Amino acid sequence: MNRLALPRVGRKLPTTTSRALLAAAVAGVVVLASACGSSSTPAASGPGNQTLSIALADKLGDIVSAIAQQKGYFAQQHVTVNLVAAANNTPTFVTSGQSDLAEITFVPALSAAEKGQSTTVIYATNGGANGSALFAKPGTTLDSIKNNSGCKIATVAQGTATYGFAQIYKQTAGLNCQTVTLSNAAAQEAALASGQVQGFITTPQYLGASLAKSNLQILIDSRKPGDLAKYGGQYVNAPGVGFWGLTSHLASKKTAIESFLKAWNKARLDVLNDPNGAVDTLMKTDLFKGDDRSVPQASVTALRAWLGTLTGNNGFVTSDQWTQFLHQAASYGLANFNVNDPAFAYQKRVDMSYYTDALGQPAS
Numbered sequence: 213m214n215r216l217a218l219p220r221v222g223r224k225l226p227t228t229t230s231r232a233l234l235a236a237a238v239a240g241v242v243v244l245a246s247a248c249g250s251s252s253t254p255a256a257s258g259p260g261n262q263t264l265s266i267a268l269a270d271k272l273g274d275i276v277s278a279i280a281q282q283k284g285y286f287a288q289q290h291v292t293v294n295l296v297a298a299a300n301n302t303p304t305f306v307t308s309g310q311s312d313l314a315e316i317t318f319v320p321a322l323s324a325a326e327k328g329q330s331t332t333v334i335y336a337t338n339g340g341a342n343g344s345a346l347f348a349k350p351g352t353t354l355d356s357i358k359n360n361s362g363c364k365i366a367t368v369a370q371g372t373a374t375y376g377f378a379q380i381y382k383q384t385a386g387l388n389c390q391t392v393t394l395s396n397a398a399a400q401e402a403a404l405a406s407g408q409v410q411g412f413i414t415t416p417q418y419l420g421a422s423l424a425k426s427n428l429q430i431l432i433d434s435r436k437p438g439d440l441a442k443y444g445g446q447y448v449n450a451p452g453v454g455f456w457g458l459t460s461h462l463a464s465k466k467t468a469i470e471s472f473l474k475a476w477n478k479a480r481l482d483v484l485n486d487p488n489g490a491v492d493t494l495m496k497t498d499l500f501k502g503d504d505r506s507v508p509q510a511s512v513t514a515l516r517a518w519l520g521t522l523t524g525n526n527g528f529v530t531s532d533q534w535t536q537f538l539h540q541a542a543s544y545g546l547a548n549f550n551v552n553d554p555a556f557a558y559q560k561r562v563d564m565s566y567y568t569d570a571l572g573q574p575a576s
Contacts, residue, residue: 261292262467264292264294264312264472265296266312267314269300269396270297271295271297274295275494276476276480276515278494279479279493281497291472302314307320307329309458312461312462313462318537318561319541319546321333322556325560330560331457331459333563334454334462335454335473335529335566336451336533337455338451339448345434346385346411346432347400347401351429357411362390365381367393367394368395370544371544375544376545379544383445384443384445389411394412435513447540451537452537454529471570473566473567474570487513490512528568531558531562535558
C-alpha cells in the first residue's frame with residue numbers, strides 16, 4: 213500500500229529495455245490495465261458491470277487488490293478494477309480525472325485542495341508511519357550516520373510519507389542529514405551502492421525480500437512495534453495513507469467505489485486471517501509468478517503488521533484521527549503547511565459515507 217509506493221528492485225540487473233520501461237512508468241505514461249494478474253473468475257458482464265481506475269506508483273503497492281482480482285472478488289461485485297502505474301505522478305492522474313482514486317498518502321489531496329481543487333478521502337489503508345524504513349549498507353549504524361557531518365539520506369518526492377519521515381527521523385533518531393530526493397527505489401539503492409548517500413528511506417513491503425539478498429540492513433524498521441513507537445513521532449498511529457480522489461468524480465462513481473470497497477475489504481480479511489493462503493494466491497498472479505516465495509511473503513508480513521492496527525476501525529477515519537494526520541503532515545517539512553487551514557477541515561476533505569454504505573458502521 214503505497215505510501216508513496218515505489219517500484220520493486222528486481223532480482224536481475226535492469227536491461228536497457230527494462231530501464232526504458234521503468235523510465236516510462238516514472239514519467240507516468242505506462243498504464244497497466246487489469247488489477248495485478250488474471251482472475252480465477254472472469255469479470256461479470258451485463259448492465260450491472262462497472263469499471264474503476266486506481267492510480268498508484270507501482271502495482272505491488274496494492275497486493276490486496278491483487279488478491280481480490282485473483283480470487284474473483286471484484287467480479288462477484290460486478291466491478292472491473294484497473295490499476296494505473298503512475299510513479300511520482302500518481303496524484304496528477306487523479307486530480308486531472310484520468311483515474312478515479314489514488315492509493316497513496318493523503319498529503320497531495322491537501323495540496324490540491326489548497327490550490328482550489330476539491331478532493332475527498334474515503335478510506336485509510338494504513339498509518340503514514342508505516343510507509344517508511346531506513347536502509348543502509350552492512351556495518352552502518354545510526355551512530356555512524358549521526359557522526360558523519362556530511363551525511364545524506366535518499367528519499368522520493370516531497371509530499372510523500374517517505375519524504376515526510378525523512379524529516380521525522382531527523383528529529384526522533386537525531387540524524388542531521390541532508391535529504392536527497394530521487395525518482396524511485398532503484399535510484400535510491402544505486403545512490404547507496406555508489407556512496408552518494410549513507411542511507412535511504414522506502415517501504416519494506418516493496419524491498420524487504422530483495423534487499424535482504426543484497427545484504428543491506430534496515431536501521432529503522434516500521435514493521436517492528438518498538439521501532440515504530442521510538443522513531444515514528446508523536447502522531448505515529450495517524451491514518452496517513454489510503455484512497456482519495458476528486459470529490460465530483462467520486463460522486464459519479466459512488467456505486468462502483470462501494471463495490472470495490474466490499475471486494476477489497478474481503479481480500480484484506482484474507483490477508484489478516486489466512487496469511488499463508490494470501491501468499492499462495494499472490495504466487496498465482498503475474499506480479500509474483502516465478503518469484504521465490506519469500507518475495508510475496510515479505511509483502512504479506514509487512515501488510516499484516518499494519519492492517520491489524522489500522523486506525524482502530526479498519527479504514528474508517530474519525531475527525532480526531534484526521535486531526536492527528538494533519539499534525540503528522542505538519543512534520544513533513546512542507547512549505548506554508550497550516551494544520552488549521554479551513555481547506556483541510558475534516559468536513560471538507562473526508563467523506564466516510566462511501567465506507568459506511570459499503571461496509572456498515574465500524575465497530576466502536
